[in-house]
Amino acid sequence: MVNKVILIGNVGMDPEVRTLEGGSKVTRLRVATTERIYNRQTQETREHTEWHTVTLWRGLADVADRYVRKGSQVYIEGSIRTREWTDKDNNKRYSTEIVANDMRLLGRRAENAGMPMDGTTYGAAPRPQAAAPAAAIQQPSGSMGTAAPEDEVDDLPF
Numbered sequence: 001m002v003n004k005v006i007l008i009g010n011v012g013m014d015p016e017v018r019t020l021e022g023g024s025k026v027t028r029l030r031v032a033t034t035e036r037i038y039n040r041q042t043q044e045t046r047e048h049t050e051w052h053t054v055t056l057w058r059g060l061a062d063v064a065d066r067y068v069r070k071g072s073q074v075y076i077e078g079s080i081r082t083r084e085w086t087d088k089d090n091n092k093r094y095s096t097e098i099v100a101n102d103m104r105l106l107g108r109r110a111e112n113a114g115m116p117m118d119g120t121t122y123g124a125a126p127r128p129q130a131a132a133p134a135a136a137i138q139q140p141s142g143s144m145g146t147a148a149p150e151d152e153v154d155d156l157p158f
Contacts (some may be wrong), residue, residue: 029064032049074105110112
C-alpha cells in the first residue's frame with residue numbers, strides 16, 4: 001500500500017514554528033495549490049484553489065523556519081495523516097494534513113532570500129549542481145524516520 005502526496009504550491013502565511021518538550025522542532029505551513037479546469041461546453045476556464053496544511057519535523061522544520069516565507073513556492077513530498085482530538089468543549093475534532101519528508105524551495109533566489117540555490121540538499125547527500133536547479137531539503141531516513149514519533153503526533157501544538 002502507498003500513501004504518498006506531492007504538492008507544488010505557494011505558501012500562504014509565514015511558517016508557524018514550535019519546539020516540543022522533548023526538544024523536537026515542528027513547523028506548520030499552509031500551502032495553496034491551484035488547478036485550472038476547462039469546460040468544453042462553455043469554453044471557459046475556472047480555477048480551483050485547495051489549501052493544504054503541511055507539517056515538517058526536525059531538520060525540515062528548521063530549514064522552513066529560516067528560509068520559507070509567505071509567497072514562497074515549494075515542492076512538498078510526504079504522506080497524508082488524519083489526527084483526532086477533543087476540543088475544549090469536549091467535541092471530537094479531526095484534522096487532515098501532509099507530513100512532509102521532502103521539501104524543495106522553488107522559484108527565483110529573491111523569493112527564497114538566503115537559501116543557497118546551488119542544489120544543496122539538507123539531510124541527504126549533496127546533489128550535483130546541474131541536476132538540481134532548486135534547493136532540496138529532505139528528512140533524513142533511519143531512526144528519525146519520515147514522520148513524527150506517535151507520542152509527538154498526538155501532542156502537536158497547532
